[in-house]
Each structure stands twice: as C-alpha cells, then as structure tokens.
Amino acid sequence: MRQALRMLGRDWRAGELRVLAAALVIAVASVTSVAFFGDRVSQALLRDAHQLLGADLALQSDHPWKAQVAEQITGEGLQLARAANFISMAFHGDRNALAGVKGVTENYPLRGKLRIAPDVPVERGPARGTVWLEERLISSLNAPVGSRIRLGRADFEVAAVLTLEPERSANFFNIAPRLMMNLADVPATGLIQTGSRVWYYLYAAGEPKAIQQLETFISQKLERGQRVDNLESGRPEVRASIERARRFLALTALLAAVLAGVAIALGTRRFVERHLDGCAVMRCLGATQ
Structure with missing residues (x-):
C-alpha cells in the first residue's frame, strides 16, 4: 500500500495524473x-411557442361556450381570457373594407404580447370604445390613429396600429386585415345575430399539470363544432421546429460525450504506456497486482 501511495504521489508530481484528472473533469x-444548456433551450423554445398560441391551451367553438367550462378553468386556478372572431365590414366616411374582427378581453393574450406601432409591446388588449387596426386596414379606410370608424351600429376610435398578434395563422378569418376590439363592445355593434358565423375562444394558462388535467377533462365533453388546441394541434409547424431543435441539441450532447470519451481514452493510454515497463518489472519481482 505504501509503495502504491508513493507511486501515486510521484505520478501526480510528474503531471501524468493531472492530465488524466483534467481530461476527466473537462469531459464531465x-x-x-451541454445537457443543461440543451434543457434550458428546450424550455425556452416551449415557452416562446406558447406565446405564439397566446395561451397554454385554446378552446375553440362555433357557438358560445357554456358557463361551466369557464368555471372549470378558473376553478383549476388557471388564468382565463375570452375572444370572439368574425368577419364584418368597417366604414370610415365614404370608404369601407372587409375586416377580420376579433373581440378580446383586456387580459388577452395570456402568453406573449401584442405589439402596436412603433413596435411597442403591450400586455393588454384594447380598452372599451377603441379599436386597433392593422396597417392594411388603416390604408384601405384612410383612417389614421385618432379617427373614428363605424362597425355595425357603433362608432369606435382608432387608438393604435396593430403590428403583431399571437396565434395569427392562415385561415378564413385571418385573410382579412385584423380589427381588434374589446369583447365587451361587441354586443353594441349588433353584428352577432342568429346565423352569424362566429368563432368563440377560451384561453387558459397556468401550471402544466393543471393544463393537462383541464385538457383531459374538456376533451371528454366536447360538443359538435368544438375543439381544444394545444401546441401540437394548434401550431403543428411550431411543434415540428421544436422537435428538430431538440434532436439537434441531443446530437450536440452526444458529440460532446464522444469527444469527452476520446479525451479520457487518450489521457489513459499515455498514462498506461508510461507504466508498462515498470509494471512488467514488478511482476517479474513477484508483485501480484
């Protein structure tokens, strides 16, 4: 044992073990x-992806949601936002244009932020009595910020130019330029009547476990014309991008592990080759190990 300790001390002073220890520490x-960085990047990608959905979970229906559904969301301790999406004509003076109207509660979106010109992030939707228009709609109506436009039976002030909206995707309601308003102002327009084509949304955000439980519960009670959108179903293109990023990060971690193994192997080989002659002599003198 004393001989082994003396040899260990000699190798340490010679620097052989230091190189091997350094290789091992660097490898680990x-x-x-890399694994920690990959996990953080994956979490950041998921967080940013939920911002594109506007929430952790989006419930969509072609008829109003029952009050029990909203109560279930708030009862789980989750945040709740509402929206209604439909197509209508907007008027300003002698001009008119087709608009994709979206009425939202003031706490929309629950994830991410809206942006208004000049590229200013805002955390809440339009106040009552005001609307936000996309640049295309402002140009079509010739209605700059501060002017008033007519929507149905009500007039609204153009309060801002909407430049970015979460969950904006290509479907029929999003072909027309966006007009965003407060959901509480929608009844005053008189545009939603029997037979109107309207999509009603409930947005939920909160702890992942509670979101999963809510999704399971709601999915079992869906009626005709209703669906639940999560990151996979609501934005599949984003989910595919995240999966590709995860595979790339996994490949990076694997490459780091391989390089670490090579470094340890090279350090170990040099150490072993240096001691082969000494070990052979000691075996000849009767050493068993």
Missing part, C-alpha cells in the same frame, strides 16, 4: 453543461 463538465 462538457457533457453536463
């Missing part, structure tokens, strides 16, 4: 750091 640190 590189694998750990």
